Amino acid sequence: MSQPIPLLIPDIPNQAAIQPYLLQIDANRHYSNFGPLVKSLETRLTASFQQHAANPIHVTTVSSATLGLELTLSALNLPKGSRILVPALTFVATLTAIIRTGHIPVISDIDEDSWLLTPEIAQTVLKEKKIQAAIAVATFGHPQDTLSWSKFQKASGVKVIIDAASAFGSQWATATDIPIVFSMHATKSLTAGEGGFVVSGNAKLNNLIRQLSNFGINLDTHSGHPIGYISHIGTNAKLSEYHAAVAHASLDTWEYVAKKRTEMFHQYQHKLKELCGNAVILQSGQPTSAPTTLSIRVGSSQVRNAIEAICAQRNIATRRWYQPLLHHHSARIKPMEVFSCTFAERIATDMLGLPFSTFLGDEDLNRIATAVKDGLETQF
Ligand SMILES: Cc1ncc(COP(=O)(O)O)c(C=O)c1O
Missing domain, CATH: 3.90.1150.10 (Aspartate Aminotransferase, domain 1)
Known part of the structure; x- marks a missing residue:
């Protein structure tokens, strides 16, 4: 029998590449809860997205794209049972995020050539069905057109999120009013082993996603809520310093x-x-x-x-x-x-x-x- 050819072989930084960051963790003695490596990773990612956007960009790390999608949906504060458009051809996490946040997925068609849900398809659906939001997927890493989605969002009032799980390096936040969720799973080109991040031009939205990733505990002195109290129902979706170390090494190469x-x-x-x-x-x-x-x-x-x-x-x-x-x-x-x-x-x-x-x-x-x-x- 000939040698097996596997479907995927992850290309993850090796021990030597991660080592300098692990030494920083040892020195910092900070292992999770928005430590220095998570903060510097967010700064590096912000700088790369900022090159492609006219307005200020915010990046919030999370423990996976799946939770990034769930927390972004929660942060949009849509009425429970909102109808959310999602393409039929996507990973199941795009669907489960909608149902787990209490909404109703409306499964839609995709473009025959690009295999993407487009604003034109969403517009066709809107003529026959009320929808409150749409998750456009950057399918197989092919970028979505944020400018067209932004126009659609403004004209229709339908909130748009982009699931760009595998599109780092191709999907930019050119229109900053569309939040974009990325994965750093082991199979992705920018990898932390497990992890993700949300990019948007909306500081309030990103701050809320961060709060939700830490159980919903308020740490913002300007929010009007007491520090240490929960003001939203969140979960634990924080990226650890160890995952951030791998992501830094991955970003280096x-x-x-x-x-x-x-x-x-x-x-x-x-x-x-x-x-x-x-x-x-x-x-x-x-x-x-x-x-x-x-x-x-x-x-x-x-x-x-x-x-x-x-x-x-x-x-x-x-x-x-x-x-x-x-x-x-x-x-x-x-x-x-x-x-x-x-x-x-x-x-x-x-x-x-x-x-x-x-x-x-x-x-x-x-x-x-x-x-x-x-x-x-x-x-x-
Ligand atoms: C389109 C899409 N959305 C979401 C995810 C989930 O990403 P994660 O494994 O980081 O939760 C994936 C994973 O491959 C994906 O392809």
């Missing part, structure tokens, strides 16, 4: 890792094109700065099944990323409303995730592209 990821993506694209021609379709739109996954469309469910079977035989891992679509999980997942999802359903029939990591060699790419080609040829 981010440009280098992003370049490696981009080069790998281009090599992959060329190899697929060389062996499969135009039979393989990739997500359209702006290329991502640091891809972490690679999904293709192959024309039909039969061809996808054939490619999956061939890959399994040849020890090549594959995954139908973000499937089943949100509304095809269990009937127990309630409440939920579903709008027309024509393109999402179509994409879900023939989309397949191939192995992607910075550790793939030429021979691996050749084996994967050959398996895809052989699968495509079963249709003739």
Whole structure:
């Protein structure tokens, strides 16, 4: 049997790269609760987002993007049972965050080429259904257009959040009135092992998210509430100093890792094109700065099944990323409303995730592209 090709291999800073930050923790004796490494990480991230925004940017770290989404939804203070638009093709955390904060997900379609929920699609839904908020996902790291979403938000009164879990380096907060949530999970290009952060131009919102991440305890002397009392129901979603140490080390080499990821993506694209021609379709739109996954469309469910079977035989891992679509999980997942999802359903029939990591060699790419080609040829 040939060597296995795993779906993903995380590219995380090694012990030597993390060591200087661990020594700082030892010296500081501060391990969590908004310590010096968390603060300096937020400062570094703010500086990078500030380069792409005209208004002041605020960054608040959290223990995961999932909790970042939940706390951002809570901080928006929407009436309980608000209807929140969410694309059918996304990770389940986008959905669970809505239900766990007491709201009703309204599952929507995506654009056939970019695979994104767009303001135009949200506008179509609004003509037939009342919604109070929308979570636009930067699917597979492809950025959302914050300026268009900001226009939509202003015109409709619908609050917009961007779930940019895997889009660090591609998704910027150009329009600062749209909060954006990022993940620093082990599989992401900027990683803390586990972690996340929320970026927005709204200091009040970010302060509230920070308070909610610390059980809801008020630490703000200007808030009008007594210090140490809870004034909101929060949770524990603080990023520890140890996770911040990994994130700092990851940020130190981010440009280098992003370049490696981009080069790998281009090599992959060329190899697929060389062996499969135009039979393989990739997500359209702006290329991502640091891809972490690679999904293709192959024309039909039969061809996808054939490619999956061939890959399994040849020890090549594959995954139908973000499937089943949100509304095809269990009937127990309630409440939920579903709008027309024509393109999402179509994409879900023939989309397949191939192995992607910075550790793939030429021979691996050749084996994967050959398996895809052989699968495509079963249709003739
Ligand atoms: C679109 C999307 N949202 C949310 C998450 C959850 O991120 P985390 O693992 O940091 O909670 C992910 C994870 O991959 C994701 O892809």
